[in-house]
């Protein structure tokens with residue numbers, strides 16, 4: 171992955187409009203009215219900003235935890251874009267979800283420094299442990315798994331983020347300890 175691509179992935183994850191996963195679940199508006207209100211609010215407050223599409227998508231996902239398919243026509247109309255253009259941006263950035271996330275989201279770093287320190291092996295271990303691949307959610311709705319391209323903790327590779335907490339020097343054993351504790355808390 172080139173530096174620019176890695177930077178874009180990092181920048182989009184760290185976008186200033188992002189909030190924490192805990193805030194997502196606190197405002198878990200799953201009903202239609204709630205979804206429509208979140209989308210309307212995001213459009214109204216951000217549509218006049220330069221490059222408004224990404225801030226609006228971040229705001230919707232921060233509020234709802236994902237970007238519902240039925241929000242795409244409203245966003246496209248507000249920004250004078252086609253539905254295909256909005257959908258194209260959502261699908262280009264893996265950070266954006268089109269389905270509700272699990273209660274907790276695990277982000278595994280796949281960038282160069284972590285790969286050099288064994289993140290691929292850790293990644294396989296985590297996938298086996300959860301029984302899911304990237305961009306999937308466990309059947310019980312408890313965990314989602316996402317890749318990330320640098321968490322800014324390269325000196326402590328391999329790194330992992332669970333919700334809004336970042337962990338460095340994560341071995342398989344350390345992951346199991348962290349995950350066991352998380353599972354026990356549910």
Ligand code: FES
Nearest residue numbers: 279281284321324
């Ligand atoms: S490469 Fe993984 S934290 Fe930077």
